[in-house]
Amino acid sequence: MTSYPENLKYMRSHEWVRVESNGEAVVGISDHAQAALGDIVFVELPEVGTIVHLRNEIAVVESVKAASDVYSPVSGEITAINEELLETPEMVNKVPYDGGWFYRIQLSDETELDDLMDAETYSDFCDEN
Numbered sequence: 001m002t003s004y005p006e007n008l009k010y011m012r013s014h015e016w017v018r019v020e021s022n023g024e025a026v027v028g029i030s031d032h033a034q035a036a037l038g039d040i041v042f043v044e045l046p047e048v049g050t051i052v053h054l055r056n057e058i059a060v061v062e063s064v065k066a067a068s069d070v071y072s073p074v075s076g077e078i079t080a081i082n083e084e085l086l087e088t089p090e091m092v093n094k095v096p097y098d099g100g101w102f103y104r105i106q107l108s109d110e111t112e113l114d115d116l117m118d119a120e121t122y123s124d125f126c127d128e129n
Contacts (some may be wrong), residue, residue, distance in 0.1 A: 013073055017113070027101065027103055043062075043089040043092065055071050061092065070102060075111075078105055
């Protein structure tokens with residue numbers, strides 16, 4: 001059984017977000033998503049400075065099985081990307097909640113977090129689908 005970190009919020013499309021103390025958030029895809037995709041071979045990340053809106057396509061993940069869009073769970077400005085993923089995209093498979101993060105974003109509307117799932121709700125959602 002997969003466990004999901006309780007300090008994260010999750011989207012139905014399997015992205016996660018962790019809010020940092022400085023008001024920035026870190027975004028990636030869940031363990032459930034990386035397992036469904038299989039071996040990840042390429043990640044396309046947004047540019048720093050990009051303004052993104054809730055649920056917009058913001059990145060692409062390619063695996064040996066398929067290519068999938070990654071959607072933003074929050075709105076704001078991209079402040080950093082995980083450049084290490086450009087060279088070693090398989091980190092998403094190995095450590096999706098740590099070194100496998102995709103980007104950092106300065107939140108423009110923290111109330112958007114209220115519509116995301118907590119770990120227990122997300123786990124139930126994954127079990128049902």
